[in-house]
Amino acid sequence: MTDLIIRNYEQTQEELLVDYDKHSFFENWQESETWELSLTIRLNERNKISFDLVAHESTIIYQGQEFIIKQLSDGGEGSLLYKTVVATHVYYSIAEGYQYETVTGRRTMRQLLTHVFAAGNRGFSWDLIDPNNVLGSRDVENFGDDSYLGLINKLLSDFGAVVIPDNRRLTFYPAGSYGQQTEQQIRYKHNTDEVRFDIDTLSLRTQIRGFGGTDDDDREYFAPITYTSPESAKWGIRIQQPVRDERYQVAANMRERLIRELQDQPAITGVVTLKWATEINKGDFVPFIYEPLNVNTYIQVVGYKKYPAIPNKPPEIILSNTKKTMTSILAKLIQRRLI
Known part of the structure; x- marks a missing residue:
């Protein structure tokens, strides 16, 4: 079983976390968004000390990385007590x-x-x-x-x-400039039968308005700016929540922000479930071969969900969701459907 160390908040005591439920343990990472562990541990005679250390703000050390327990549920099954936790990487404590x-x-x-x-x-x-x-x-x-x-x-x-x-x-x-190129290929009908492209237009918008600040006389530094994406010719006018930010005094800066924030493309994410465990790391560029769409390209891993304590349980991999890469694959998917 994968070794985990539990350390109390005061940093005065630590123990090997033993007899946790290996089927409940997973590591979830998504580029610049989340990095967390989750697991369940049930109290028994062998883990009484480490069980007591599992508490809010305690640290779990996994592969040399520190994760802070931020969510904890206590429960019971008959006379058996258990705790289920979500521990977030120490990086996110920077919010404090x-x-x-x-x-x-x-x-x-x-x-x-x-x-x-x-x-x-x-x-x-x-x-x-x-x-x-x-x-x-x-x-x-x-x-x-x-x-x-x-x-x-x-x-x-x-x-x-x-x-x-x-x-x-x-x-x-x-973005896209880190990670290693690897030959651990992801190939349809070889190590995956399941390739999914999630296409979400719930947040698709084509127009947004921005409001800046006012001077000491309560006069606006600039009139409200409305930016309409060229994509409105395809999708029509769909209005996004406006930006209201008193810090802005220059119209051009507000316009630049509106262009950045407007979600004028469908959100596209490629998700692959592998058949067996494969060593794929953050940011790796892997050969992605999918003959039904005639896709053969290196694509970056920007997220994964791994089950380290279960031998040979395959990870779920999230592929690069850059507009250029995923829109190209989506176009091939549409062409395939039209044949």
Whole structure:
């Protein structure tokens, strides 16, 4: 069984977590969105000490990474007691930090990350890997006055970047620029019979309006801006929730934000369930071969759900959901249906 260590909140006691339900244990990771563990442990004579350590804010150590128990359910089955927990990677505790100060003007992502952590690093360190300056710079207005996690998520969205945590060491990359190319191929009728493309238009919108701030005399810095996507010719006018942000004083900056935030494409996610366990890691570029659609390309793993304690139980893999890659595959899927 996969070894897990449980450590109390005070960091004064730790034990090997024994006799947890291996069928309940899974690791779920999705790029820049979530990284968590879930499991159930039932009390018995051998695990009484470690069972007591399973509590809110205790730490589970798995493969050298720290996960903090944030959700816990106590229950009983007859005379048997059990606990079911969800433990979130320590990176997400960065939400407990707050940067009150704001900055305005043209800034690089490195400059903005420096600003985020200027209020204190809270035990975290970070690096930005962008040797070709793909991320460039952006005009920002009143960037700050938010939690560290909120500000980082804004940077990831605005700059098209991702963050890969290694405990409290954070590494930022341009999206699609990290990970290893591997020959662990995913091939239809070889190691998978199930390839699914989830297409969701629930959030599809083609128009959005933005409202900026006002000066000391309560006059607007600029009139409300409405941006209509070219996709409206296909889907019609579908109005997204407006952006109301008092920090904006420049119309061009607001327009740039509206273009970024408008969800004018269907959300497309490729999901593959493998037949057997395969060693696939975060960001790996794997050969994806799907003869029915004539697809033969390297595609990035941006999420997975693994069951490490069950030998040979295959993972569920989420493939790159970039518009360019997934729209191309979707087009081939549509062409196939028309034949």
